[in-house]
Amino acid sequence: MDDPRAEIALLLRRLNVELDAVAARFAELHGLGRTDVRALVAIMDAARRGQALTAGALGSAVELSSASVTALVDRLERVGHVRRVRDPEDRRRVALEISDSAMSAGAEFFGGLQRDLVAVMGDFDEAELAVVRRFLQEATGVVAGHARASGPPVC
Template sequence: MMTRGHEGPEMEIFHLLRAVTVEYGLRQAEFAAGHGMHATDVRALICLLDAERAGIDATAGFLGAGLGLNSAGTTGVVDRLERLGLVSRVRDVKDRRRVLLRVEDRAKELGWSYFGPLIDAAVTVLSGFDERETAAVRLFLTTTLDALTAQDR
């Protein structure tokens, strides 16, 4: 266990991670402002895109839980994104009582036009890593994320 004030290579890596997250947050805020959104709207789009990639049917309740918002706050986010043409509400074909949230292609195109160069740069760097290096990066990020989300419980 490290003591406070320890400045070894582990802390350097942690500080780099923090710098990356701060810079990424700034880019998200710039993207949001440039497209008439709130920062929470960008987080909502990320949450919905992650659900889509995982094959999860996203409802307003799912989104609210992911964002830590109450029902009224979630409705406000979805309404804004819907007005902007970035998200739509669709009836679940398996259960017509349920309404699902779908990210529109327009949102994906906007996101890719802004964040695509960053994603490409990161993927290019990672593609040069060997299997062990990739596994180490994944393990570090996964366990750090687990530590952060454990604080929410």
């Protein structure tokens, strides 16, 4: 089994398992469910891009029905991780704002991971990182194809 191809595919799966485990650990540490963590990450990512997520947008981001989103936001709001804020322009909408405590908790946890990952990258020069980046891009594209239709344009 010298073939690096099979080993790389295996590594990708293992990496996926470990990343899930990281999310699970964060969830357990803060008394949250997995869905709650995914939602929190989605809201934080949106906030990082400068736009606040609405309840509906969060629902489609994490593939949840509107009823589940309401329950989800209820849980998150009850423990003080997010706030509901009525959009003054369209008063039907409810924007979701992350509390500072949740933001810093997330930054501490995932920021530490990011820091370690960057440290790993220190072992690679620019050309090598470019190779890694290209591989990850192509691999992500292929995986995304399988995620949306069981048979991508490949036949």
